[in-house]
Structure formats: structure tokens, C-alpha cells
Amino acid sequence: AEAVLKIREALPVRLHLILPCKGQSDRWHFAEKRRYREILKQADTADFLFERYTPDCMLRRDDAMVARSGYCVCYLRDPAAKRGGTAYTVRRAKKEGLEVIHLIPVEVEQLTLL
Structure with missing residues (x-):
């Protein structure tokens, strides 16, 4: 989300958030809540x-992101990863035929220079 916010003035992109549940940040530390x-x-x-947390709300959020997307733009440190929400979402995106664009911090910094 922050990468999109950083580059959207230079590129024609929008930030559409699909969040798992209300109250997602309730137990986070103050600084993370403010950032959110x-x-x-x-x-x-x-x-x-x-409306509230369920055991599978994170995976359902990941599925919804893939279903509503034209591309999968991600930060995935290990593209061969088998575990974790990002790895799951990237596998789903590939299965659905979406182009996967892996960002790294250097690329984001370069985009802001446009």
C-alpha cells in the first residue's frame, strides 16, 4: 500500500484496499495503528x-484481492516460498493467469524519480 501511495503521483495507479475485517488493527502497537x-x-x-475476525478471513481477503485484480504487484522476498500470505496470494494469482510483478525497494525509489 505504501509503495502505491509513493508512486501514484507519477504513475496512473490507484489504491484499492481489500481488508479482512473491521478491527484488524485493534491489538497492534500505537505506531502501527497510526500508520494503518x-x-x-x-x-x-x-x-x-x-465485520469481525474469523479464522479464515485473511485467506478470504487474499482470494478476494486476486479475484478483483488485473495484476499481482507484490513484495515477495523468496519467489519459491511455500508458506505465508504473500506466497499464497502469488500462487493464486499465477493460477488465475495474472501477471505477477515483484517489487523491490530500489525499484520503488526509482519510480518516484519519474
């Missing part, structure tokens, strides 16, 4: 899938 709220304020849209 700032991202929410700057997003073009934000949709919550569930």
Missing part, C-alpha cells in the same frame, strides 16, 4: 470483507 489509519485515509477505496 494514514494508509486508510489516503486509499481510493477500502472494503472490509467481514
